[in-house]
Amino acid sequence: MAGSTEAARQLFQAHGGAVYRFAAVLVRQHQDAEDVVQETFLKLLRHLEGGGDTSNIRGWLFTVAAHAARDRQRARMRWVPWLPAHEPRVQPPVLPDEDGRLKSARESLRRLPDRDRLLLLLRAQGLSYREMAVAAGVKPTSVGQLLARAVDRWAAARKDGNAYDLLERHSHPGAR
Amino acid sequence: MTCLNDIHIQALADGEGTDEMRRHAAACAACTARLREREALMAQLRVAVDPPVEIPALLSERMDFRLKAEATRTRQRTAEATRSRERTAAGATRLRAQSRSSDFPTFPRSFRLQAEGKWLYGALAVAAATIIAVLFVAPSIRKGDATVSAAEILAKSATQLSAAPATGVEVLEYELVLDGVPKEMLPDQIEGAYRIWQAIDHTVPGRFRFASYTPDGRMFSSIAEDPAAHRRVAAFSAEGQAYRFDVTLPDGARNLSLPEMQRLHMQASIALMQASGNQLLETIDGPNGKLYRIEVPHVSGPGTNPLWDLSDARVVIDSRDFSVVEFAVRGAFLKQAYSMSYKLLKHVTAASLDPNAFNVPNQAGEIVITGEGSAVPSHDVFLLSLRELTKLKQGR
Numbered sequence: 001m002a003g004s005t006e007a008a009r010q011l012f013q014a015h016g017g018a019v020y021r022f023a024a025v026l027v028r029q030h031q032d033a034e035d036v037v038q039e040t041f042l043k044l045l046r047h048l049e050g051g052g053d054t055s056n057i058r059g060w061l062f063t064v065a066a067h068a069a070r071d072r073q074r075a076r077m078r079w080v081p082w083l084p085a086h087e088p089r090v091q092p093p094v095l096p097d098e099d100g101r102l103k104s105a106r107e108s109l110r111r112l113p114d115r116d117r118l119l120l121l122l123r124a125q126g127l128s129y130r131e132m133a134v135a136a137g138v139k140p141t142s143v144g145q146l147l148a149r150a151v152d153r154w155a156a157a158r159k160d161g162n163a164y165d166l167l168e169r170h171s172h173p174g175a176r
Numbered sequence: 177m178t179c180l181n182d183i184h185i186q187a188l189a190d191g192e193g194t195d196e197m198r199r200h201a202a203a204c205a206a207c208t209a210r211l212r213e214r215e216a217l218m219a220q221l222r223v224a225v226d227p228p229v230e231i232p233a234l235l236s237e238r239m240d241f242r243l244k245a246e247a248t249r250t251r252q253r254t255a256e257a258t259r260s261r262e263r264t265a266a267g268a269t270r271l272r273a274q275s276r277s278s279d280f281p282t283f284p285r286s287f288r289l290q291a292e293g294k295w296l297y298g299a300l301a302v303a304a305a306t307i308i309a310v311l312f313v314a315p316s317i318r319k320g321d322a323t324v325s326a327a328e329i330l331a332k333s334a335t336q337l338s339a340a341p342a343t344g345v346e347v348l349e350y351e352l353v354l355d356g357v358p359k360e361m362l363p364d365q366i367e368g369a370y371r372i373w374q375a376i377d378h379t380v381p382g383r384f385r386f387a388s389y390t391p392d393g394r395m396f397s398s399i400a401e402d403p404a405a406h407r408r409v410a411a412f413s414a415e416g417q418a419y420r421f422d423v424t425l426p427d428g429a430r431n432l433s434l435p436e437m438q439r440l441h442m443q444a445s446i447a448l449m450q451a452s453g454n455q456l457l458e459t460i461d462g463p464n465g466k467l468y469r470i471e472v473p474h475v476s477g478p479g480t481n482p483l484w485d486l487s488d489a490r491v492v493i494d495s496r497d498f499s500v501v502e503f504a505v506r507g508a509f510l511k512q513a514y515s516m517s518y519k520l521l522k523h524v525t526a527a528s529l530d531p532n533a534f535n536v537p538n539q540a541g542e543i544v545i546t547g548e549g550s551a552v553p554s555h556d557v558f559l560l561s562l563r564e565l566t567k568l569k570q571g572r
Contacts, residue, residue, distance in 0.1 A: 034235045
């Protein structure tokens with residue numbers, strides 16, 4: 001059991017940063033990203049203690065993180081967003097992930113549909129098509145096609161990130 | 177083979193293409209150019225969406241702690257399952273020589289819980305009983321063996337509780353922080369923080385005095401009872417007005433004194449903790465040496481509607497003299513949330529004490545209400561107040 005804890009800690013050292021970056025771009029709140037990381041590695045510990053398969057632990061981690069992020073985003077939708085105008089005396093905190101780099105990454109993806117964003121992030125982390133299929137919940141044979149389109153949309157969004165509402169276009173394919 | 181479509185190009189750029197695709201791309205200049213373009217785009221994607229941001233240091237620390245805590249819970253669950261199977265009294269929380277918890281963060285002195293209602297006596301009694309448990313029980317635990325388990329400590333605690341001191345006067349001083357129901361039920365909630373002084377006379381059964389003080393040293397409340405003198409005095413302030421209830425106690429009115437009720441409550445709580453079999457005992461390094469830390473993560477009464485539920489109970493004991501250094505508990509009694517923490521300042525047992533120490537001091541401008549009391553102090557306060565109100569109304 002102590003071995004599992006130590007193994008989980010080592011895996012956190014090895015992959016925690018990648019999972020954090022993955023989650024930080026995927027979700028909108030950095031607190032959520034931290035919670036996703038925590039949930040992912042706690043599940044990893046239980047997975048290890050239960051003698052789970054460790055042949056592809058990186059793919060496993062991103063799959064769990066993707067599901068945790070999705071659940072968290074869904075939960076967020078049930079909450080009314082807090083507006084700074086409600087409490088003008090409180091200055092917004094300086095978030096560790098808002099120094100420009102993550103913010104830029106988020107903005108380059110934020111107009112994409114959720115599935116596109118997820119596929120791009122998974123691919124950027126080096127997951128294979130088979131692993132991506134599991135993590136994103138799509139058919140393995142569809143990953144290539146979906147990813148190719150997602151990359152195209154992302155490239156288009158970068159060229160015209162202002163008014164290029166890809167979400168709307170994606171919802172109405174015939175308009176293209 | 178015809179030229180590759182976008183999906184084939186994407187697959188090749190991702191290293192997922194087939195040999196046939198690769199051969200075509202190598203032979204076709206147009207497809208090679210498209211592949212290079214796609215590979216460049218994917219490289220940009222990796223740079224753009226996987227920025228070189230380090231994981232926050234606080235997250236690393238939190239993760240480290242959570243992994244340990246999770247492993248601890250798993251150990252506890254395993255131990256509990258083992259114990260329930262084997263039905264032995266040995267417990268699975270035997271203290272090991274090597275400290276493994278020195279990097280656990282210290283717990284806050286009070287927990288913030290929202291109480292949904294008010295139920296004074298049960299919650300107060302539970303809070304007080306838990307304090308007494310530590311004050312009476314923990315200092316009495318002394319064991320010369322190399323190892324000691326939480327189960328053994330609790331067993332000794334139960335034994336110790338059933339054998340109260342026969343003579344002498346115990347004097348205790350401690351800081352107390354309450355939250356939830358106990359805090360809300362007290363008049364003039366003073367941030368829920370108090371300094372408590374109490375004396376228990378074991379030579380005269382039922383004789384005691386409690387006094388609570390605000391952080392600025394002002395007496396907040398006090399109650400003294402002397403069955404031999406047939407008298408009980410309770411004093412407190414509410415909305416800036418001091419009150420004093422001075423009642424005579426008829427023969428046979430006394431049932432259980434407050435300390436006795438606390439002791440009985442504590443025996444029940446110890447039994448509850450023993451029944452849980454879910455204690456954790458560890459050593460941590462303190463500024464003056466080794467400390468024992470006992471934690472009960474979650475204890476519930478039997479059934480689906482538990483009378484009493486401890487969601488957390490933690491105590492830190494100095495290994496040199498087994499005195500309690502810190503203590504914190506939170507939970508619910510009759511579904512009412514409460515939490516408390518305390519810090520022991522003084523605990524002595526003397527052969528006797530100045531008799532004046534058992535008298536409740538008078539407060540300036542206090543309203544004195546006298547009458548005949550009963551076995552229940554709160555009943556007296558309520559009834560005597562109504563009588564006074566009736567007199568005033570009828571006198572007009």
